[in-house]
Amino acid sequence: MEEATVEQALSHPNWKMGNKITIDSATMMNKGLEVIEAKWLFNVNSDQIEVVIHPQSIIHSFVEFVDGSVKAQLGIPDMKIPIQYSLTYPERVQSDYPKLDFLKHSTLTFEKPDLDKFKCLKTAYDTMIKGGFYPTVMNAANEIAVELFLNRKIKFKEISEIIDQQLEEYKSSDELTLDNIIGTDTLVRKKLNDKYF
Numbered sequence: 001m002e003e004a005t006v007e008q009a010l011s012h013p014n015w016k017m018g019n020k021i022t023i024d025s026a027t028m029m030n031k032g033l034e035v036i037e038a039k040w041l042f043n044v045n046s047d048q049i050e051v052v053i054h055p056q057s058i059i060h061s062f063v064e065f066v067d068g069s070v071k072a073q074l075g076i077p078d079m080k081i082p083i084q085y086s087l088t089y090p091e092r093v094q095s096d097y098p099k100l101d102f103l104k105h106s107t108l109t110f111e112k113p114d115l116d117k118f119k120c121l122k123t124a125y126d127t128m129i130k131g132g133f134y135p136t137v138m139n140a141a142n143e144i145a146v147e148l149f150l151n152r153k154i155k156f157k158e159i160s161e162i163i164d165q166q167l168e169e170y171k172s173s174d175e176l177t178l179d180n181i182i183g184t185d186t187l188v189r190k191k192l193n194d195k196y197f
Contacts, residue, residue, distance in 0.1 A: 001117065001157075002155070002157035003156065003157070004026065004156040006149065006150060006152060009149070010023070010026075012025055016078075017079060020143070020146050020147075020150075023146045023159070024120075027118065027120040027159055027160065028051075028118035028120055029121070029124065029142050031051045031113070031121055031124075032120055032121045032123065032125065035049050035051060035121075035124055035125060035128060036124060036127070036128045036135055039128055046128050051113050051121060052110045052111065052112065052113070053110065053111040053112070053113050054108065054109070054110050054111075056105060056109065058076070058100065058105050058108060059072050059073070059074050059108060060073045060075060061073045074100060075100055076100050078097060081095070119160035119164070120159065120160050123138060123164060124138065127167065132172070132176060133174075133184045134167060134170070136181050136184045136185050137166050137167055137170045137184060138166075139185070140166075140184070141162055141165075141192065142159070143189070144162070144189055144192040144193065145158070145159040146159060148162070148192075148196050153196055154196070162192065166188055166191075166192070170184075
């Protein structure tokens with residue numbers, strides 16, 4: 001995996017997404033970003049959010065309630081459906097997209113992610129816990145690192161290395177304001193662009 005080519009990393013078995021999101025899926029940074037989103041969207045602690053690998057890409061999320069019951073959102077792996085819903089929310093509009101056939105998808109499996117293999121997911125958890133500007137630094141560094149990989153300027157394994165390096169080097173005592181968040185994002189991007197482009 002460390003020596004994956006651009007073509008290999010872009011070859012997702014279930015989803016057709018843009019290049020950046022597909023690479024984020026290969027590094028599992030997409031799940032890391034979703035973990036951070038879930039913390040803020042649902043006002044939960046980091047230890048309440050768990051990632052599981054689901055190779056069939058049919059179940060998109062679970063929510064476990066205090067009584068132990070679980071609700072899940074299921075659907076075919078196609079971004080058209082969530083995009084349509086985001087445009088028509090709160091209404092659900094009838095579509096002619098393929099429907100989920102449970103007889104074709106009768107086996108659903110789950111695995112625990114290997115955080116040594118998927119370093120970006122671990123980094124995302126760590127930055128979520130640290131808070132402050134760290135998620136901003138991580139996101140900016142990831143976007144530039146993915147662009148570098150897609151342009152064949154770095155190897156696949158260097159994506160996580162660049163992100164971790166930027167997080168290690170970053171120091172700030174600034175107040176956490178929108179202007180300072182934008183400034184941090186700009187600073188990280190400029191630093192990496194100056195170094196690699």
